[in-house]
Amino acid sequence: MADVRFIDEVCSIPGGEAIRSCIQCGVCTGSCPTASRWDYPPRQAIAMVRAGLRDELLSSNSMWFCASCYTCTVRCPRDIKPTDVMHVLEVLAIKNGLSTKRSRTPVMYQCFVDSAKGNGRVYELGMMLKLFLRTNPFAALKLAPVGLGLLLHRRLPLKPNRIKGIGEIKVILNKAKALGGAK
């Protein structure tokens, strides 16, 4: 069912505000290195925001294939920043519990955020292990040689690096939570 407020919801988050001026030219989709994988490629995703097809889009795998290469952003003739729009759609999908299980990317992002919050710096080994435990432990076996290579070349420290100001991070984020999201 069409949700006419969806466009306002997207526009209310920094980065989403420009899509009203989209002319559906398709330069974004034509420029996207991963578009063939998206349920709804960028041009169509923007059309769906304007048509109010909220749940269909937010539960799709589309935006999770955005690699943040910004090619669409520098090419858009209307100065829309489709990369930022995709980030906004990801935020809304997570916030509304709609993010797809057909991609491991939402879980990876969450693992990344937990790591950044927990230590103040990202602990890459811990984040990778958590991602595979939470998604598909067997997929980890396939990538084990990569991890081992990094480990043997002293590029994957076994211990996390915690910052002194981790308490500051916690109070800042608590306050952010209390303020209830960027508006």
Next chain:
Amino acid sequence: MKDYSYFPGCSAEATASPLGLSVLPVAKELDMDLIELEDWNCCGSSPYGSVDKLEATCIAARNLALAEKKGLDLVTPCSNCFVVLHEANTHLEEFPRLREQVGEALATARLGYKGGVRVRHLAEVLYRDVTPEVIGAKVTKPLKRLKVAPYYGCQLVRPGGFDDPESPHSLDEVVASLEADVVPWQLKAHCCGSSLVMPEPEVALELINKLLRNAQENGAQCLVTPCPLCQINLDAYQSQVNRRFKTKYNLPVLFVTQLIGVALGIRPEELGLSRNIVSPMRVLAPYL
């Protein structure tokens, strides 16, 4: 000697440690004083901004607030840190409501940010402040006949970049200043798949294969990049690409600071050359 606040980024301490190691001796040799921002935290990277925009801007802003106290440009060697800190800066300027909320959150840690920090990528500083001419004048081991493909990746040149976003040239000029042969190739600013390599390896391996093939077909003996994620994807995942696509790439991928370091005569140990997964020692042997 010019002073900068230095933001290494999380990967420079781990998966991109050859970058973290090689930046310092090279900067010293080029008369740059990189003063590490004390107790910096993760910039948030692209994932945080895709989970919670306000929280992401807040943690990026803690770094900006710490840097503002120092009054120096904030320089990072990581393309993703650059894009994220730069975007936080821009959004804080453009969206007053966001600025107000972030200000309230920072105040709980007795911090504040007025918007006065200039976020810069190390590759831009090397090109604009140090300049290829000055780098060239300090070369003691000219990299003559070494065929190098400069790989820019995405986030150094897009969206807030200092170079042409589709056909950049700054890194070409830096490589040329080391007297190496710059390999022209079509995909020098195309995407490597970035962090999608972990959750969606199939997608990223395909993109990495295209890049390696294009560089090799144009005669490259090695690639050079300023970006941690690009280096990891092209270097650490090269064996996966070989397995998946039945290819036989053996292309070393160096960080730009490693290549500059070799040409400046800095010892290999200081440049972390043994940490590259595809060993660069064979192609670099004539210059070490």
